[in-house]
Amino acid sequence: MVMTAEERRQYLQDLFPVWPRYTLSQHFEHLLTLYAHRPLLIVEDNVFTYEEAWEKGKAFAKSLLKLGVKRRQHVALLMANEADNFFAMLGVWMIGAVCVPINTMLRSDEIHYLLRQSDSRWLIMHQTASGVAHDVEIEKIYDELTNRDRSIHLEQVVCIQNSERPLDGRFISWETFQHLADDVSDEIWRRELEKNRYPDEVADIIYTSGSTGLPKGVMITHDMFLRCGFSTALSRAFEDGRRIYTALPLYHVFALVEGILAASFVGGTLITSPRFTATTTLQMMEKYKATDFLCVPSMLVAVVNHPEVSRYDVSVLNALMCAAAPAPIAIWERAVDVLGVQEICAGYGGTEATAATVHTEVGAPIEIVVNKVGRIKPGGSSGLPEFGGANCQYKTIDPFTGEDLPPGEVGELTVRGNLVTRGYYNKPEETAAVIDKDGWFRTGDLGRIDEEGYLELLGRSKELYKISGENVAPKEVEDVICKHPAVAQAYVVGVKDAMTHETGAAFIELKPGVECSRRDIIEFCQERLAKFKIPRHVWFVSVEEWPMTGTGKIQKFKLQEMAEARLNRDESDMRFMES
Known part of the structure; x- marks a missing residue:
């Protein structure tokens, strides 16, 4: 008999009726x-x-x-x-x-x-x-x-x-x-x-990816790790003995917390490999009967587009969590169709909040998983009354003034709770800059919280760019471009522009064997975006050209550098032709 999500959660809560500290x-x-x-x-x-x-x-x-x-x-x-x-x-x-x-x-x-x-x-x-x-x-x-x-x-x-x-x-x-x-x-x-x-001693100092500036060492305690792992198992309704496959590195919180620590609460297993390849992933999931797959979008794209994916028996695979960056709806749909997963999950958090603080609900439709990153994970016995039984709470603030914003308003997401780091090791000024006296951590992410408690990400607050005085959130443009049938994934950055102060530049990876032109993309956007939001520059890149962190995130600052280099090269070519 297959247990429902609520029955699985009750099973886990019965195992840990009181938080053991x-x-x-x-x-x-x-x-x-x-x-x-x-x-x-x-x-x-x-x-x-x-x-x-x-x-x-x-x-x-x-x-x-x-x-x-x-x-x-x-x-x-x-x-x-x-x-x-x-x-x-x-x-x-x-x-x-x-x-x-x-x-x-x-x-x-x-x-x-x-x-x-x-x-x-x-x-x-x-x-x-x-x-x-x-x-x-x-x-x-x-x-x-x-x-x-x-x-x-x-x-x-x-x-x-x-x-x-x-x-x-x-x-x-x-x-x-x-x-x-x-x-x-x-x-x-x-x-x-x-x-x-x-349990309140520091267990790990984990360094951020360093997408801007020097990496900072995030201090995480034993209790933070365990509360976060338990709330993940509860949120995703882990069954007894869940078997998770991931090739994500253990030096980062994703594999450590969402993988081995979360699985341990139900006597589960982490299956992993020293390096990621789509073939190895499919082989290992087949051989060891993985029931869950943890990945980032670039990994999921490679697996579902593997030319021989149908040869592998992954019939027991039931769950999938893809996070760290947005994945287009076509990839989620293909994962459901090709891998047969029933429980798909997006999530959001960060090293400073131990790992994921929010998940989409078990059984949520693809549209929710694509457009939202989740609601705050239930805490069960690990949660606290001051956080409504969870381990944290969120609000949005004005990214420039720091003032609280009304519910539903777009702003910078902030979080506090017993999963949020004490600070950065040996960096008191950097710590004070992002954690206020009430414990609210400024994530640097732009988003909103809807009436049902779902968080929607709109990019980094520092990635906002202005076109003739109008704010543009890159994710909004990326979401539209990713709906084009030829597009595998797309990322947009703001670049300087003499006429409008800034404008958008899009980097696009096409699906294998598909052709598409800049004009195709522009015309597609014209039907779906306000004129000022349409990217002026469109470049097509191969999968190998994406600048990635070790945890599979796109490094937007490097895309910015690539865009500026291409624009400078084009400008030099133009001057050469005119001379």
């Missing part, structure tokens, strides 16, 4: 009493039960203790999407230290900044991850990072060898690190575990 290590230790022999994590062909994951984390914790890692010290993880990445996190949490996950696509200068800014004392890394030889990158900056003249410096680097290159002698090898655990007894480990039972 655990740390992450307490949470996973508690789950041993419920799900010890169930699979928690599957990476390629390696399956790890809850009990095996706990033992792996315990071994990590022992080795860290032998290295000298102490409570509240910062341990950076520069690791591929492998099982050891999660085991390392679990080991760090067990001893009360703080994880600093690092984007594996970064290079030496960027890594240097993050390690210094985060005051990381230890680094655990894969020799190669995301196609980057990190041992070589760290060798370049090793002496500066370990400079003993500084009050806080990097103590040691542990490197997991996964290529033929010999290791730098200054690194601790993986084998040596593992053997360190032999010198730490269960009694010593247990004593350290019991010392660290404070």
